[in-house]
Amino acid sequence: MKEIRIMGIETSCDETAVAVVENGHRVLANLVSSQINIHRRFGGVVPEVASRKHIEVIASLVDEALKEAGMTGREIDAIAVTYTPGLIGALLVGVSFAKAYAYGLGKPLIGVDHLEAHIYANFLTEEPPVFPAVCLVVSGGHTSLLYMRDHRCFELLGRTRDDAAGEAFDKVARFLGLGYPGGPAVQKAAQSGKAGIYHLPRVYLERSDYEFSFSGLKTATINLWNKLKKNGEEAAVNDLAAEFQEALVDVLVEKTINAARHKEVKQILLAGGVAANARLRERITREADKMGTAVQIPPPALCTDNAAMVACAGYYQYLEGDFAGLDLNAFPQLGLAVQKTCG
Amino acid sequence: MLILSIDTATPVAGVALVDDRKTYYEALANTGYKHSRTLLEMINVSFHQTGYNLRDVDAIAVTIGPGSFTGLRIGLATAKGLALAADKSIIGIPTLDAIAHNLSWSPDLLCPMLNARKGEVYTSFYHGGRRITDYQALSPDNLVKTARRIMELTGCSTVTFLGDGVNEYLPVLQESLGDAVVSLPGYWLPRVSAVGSLAASRWLGGQLDDVFSLTPIYVRKSEAEVRMSQLEGEGGFGAENQRDEA
Numbered sequence: 001m002k003e004i005r006i007m008g009i010e011t012s013c014d015e016t017a018v019a020v021v022e023n024g025h026r027v028l029a030n031l032v033s034s035q036i037n038i039h040r041r042f043g044g045v046v047p048e049v050a051s052r053k054h055i056e057v058i059a060s061l062v063d064e065a066l067k068e069a070g071m072t073g074r075e076i077d078a079i080a081v082t083y084t085p086g087l088i089g090a091l092l093v094g095v096s097f098a099k100a101y102a103y104g105l106g107k108p109l110i111g112v113d114h115l116e117a118h119i120y121a122n123f124l125t126e127e128p129p130v131f132p133a134v135c136l137v138v139s140g141g142h143t144s145l146l147y148m149r150d151h152r153c154f155e156l157l158g159r160t161r162d163d164a165a166g167e168a169f170d171k172v173a174r175f176l177g178l179g180y181p182g183g184p185a186v187q188k189a190a191q192s193g194k195a196g197i198y199h200l201p202r203v204y205l206e207r208s209d210y211e212f213s214f215s216g217l218k219t220a221t222i223n224l225w226n227k228l229k230k231n232g233e234e235a236a237v238n239d240l241a242a243e244f245q246e247a248l249v250d251v252l253v254e255k256t257i258n259a260a261r262h263k264e265v266k267q268i269l270l271a272g273g274v275a276a277n278a279r280l281r282e283r284i285t286r287e288a289d290k291m292g293t294a295v296q297i298p299p300p301a302l303c304t305d306n307a308a309m310v311a312c313a314g315y316y317q318y319l320e321g322d323f324a325g326l327d328l329n330a331f332p333q334l335g336l337a338v339q340k341t342c343g
Numbered sequence: 344m345l346i347l348s349i350d351t352a353t354p355v356a357g358v359a360l361v362d363d364r365k366t367y368y369e370a371l372a373n374t375g376y377k378h379s380r381t382l383l384e385m386i387n388v389s390f391h392q393t394g395y396n397l398r399d400v401d402a403i404a405v406t407i408g409p410g411s412f413t414g415l416r417i418g419l420a421t422a423k424g425l426a427l428a429a430d431k432s433i434i435g436i437p438t439l440d441a442i443a444h445n446l447s448w449s450p451d452l453l454c455p456m457l458n459a460r461k462g463e464v465y466t467s468f469y470h471g472g473r474r475i476t477d478y479q480a481l482s483p484d485n486l487v488k489t490a491r492r493i494m495e496l497t498g499c500s501t502v503t504f505l506g507d508g509v510n511e512y513l514p515v516l517q518e519s520l521g522d523a524v525v526s527l528p529g530y531w532l533p534r535v536s537a538v539g540s541l542a543a544s545r546w547l548g549g550q551l552d553d554v555f556s557l558t559p560i561y562v563r564k565s566e567a568e569v570r571m572s573q574l575e576g577e578g579g580f581g582a583e584n585q586r587d588e589a
Contacts, residue, residue, distance in 0.1 A: 041571065048412060048565035052558075055416045059423045060555045073428055089413050092379050096420035099383050104397060104428025326383040 080314025
């Protein structure tokens, strides 16, 4: 059988990433040019700054990825690029480049949904997950619970009504002065703190549906901090970070486990940047073990934005012949995959 | 020699195939900012219409600014993708140089100007076929002051204004500079064949750009960077930066 090699290109936010993946799972190159240090001084991603950085590095990154994979562009079978959702100016750099590159090589172009790509990070392994599965996608822009019956076949069970989980991490980290990006910063503080010293609400936990809300948790954290300060109490920032993380993880884990039980799935998948959180990984693994359901979580480096996941998602689209035309455009908030049902 | 020339710096998208003597194909789409959807199809049509293909091209020319930030990146990302895939040279042409090139035969003082929003234009001055100022973003008042100074320095009694900024600012310019203002209807648009023709000269002179390091001439910093340098030391910087700019 001929090997299928897909190049993935990802520029939807603040990472420029290029990867080459063979047969959907064998990662031949996976390069990420992170802009974290550039955006840190702004306290968050600045879209125009991100777009400027993407155009500076994209061509070099493609060249380096090919060298690392030990091949030329002509040996690539298709170019897969993230076209939605994300920062429009940032997406347009990757989409414009990928279209022209595919056209120049005479190879097919594949438009990939960023959320679907996060989910497919779980398939970058020789022993891929089994179906049906329940998948929790948690990142800076998204918190969604999906039922996945088969490849590329998603049913949205529920999602956040306001802030995404990663957004709540970022905002609370910024407020508590823990640094940027918020996820790793809160996790680090929480490791030397203790949950339960303070109490924060588990929002929506009493509801039986799969909707989430994290804006209230963020506000409760900020209010509690302000109240402690006003009363002249010495607030322990690490304990507060631990309680915040625990409150957020409690809701994510319980809703995911409930969905897995209700849908009688064989597999739980985690995806997105917040899936790199050690406490979430540990808790979901323990709870799933108790009910005998398999859990798959990509290694942390494949949870955050990368292009190997884009190439992997692109591979399954390649198998279906789902290609894009020369008029492929970028869309800031389409999120097609999470809406899609099939069969 | 064959140059594929592309321009998406302004609301007008353009594609041309030229050499140092001749324009074989030129298409302009004055359809507003839809460049990411249309540009590659326009390129594809240019090849179909002429019978050439990407393999026949020696260099890809692209306008690198000033202009719409997003537009510049769509053009440059496209040019880089084509150049890297087909192993072609890349040549970045400043947008204002290309507009001035429309009147390269003129002995007059030329001032191409592009609408830069925020009450400013991107502009530079040209005389005797050479650019004589930096690319800058100027308010109409500062443009008038600069124009007066340069007229004095060059001994020119008129300035010929070109570019889409003329639409908006002609009355203001006429009010301040009176009869010194010349504007030529029909020479306002950037012409992508002019971009190609400038690139053809560059190609013949061996002055090529590097596909990896070529970046747009933005002239302006991003709003967030401007505000950051204003606020540095004062703290209080947050979510208001986190939106897209032009």
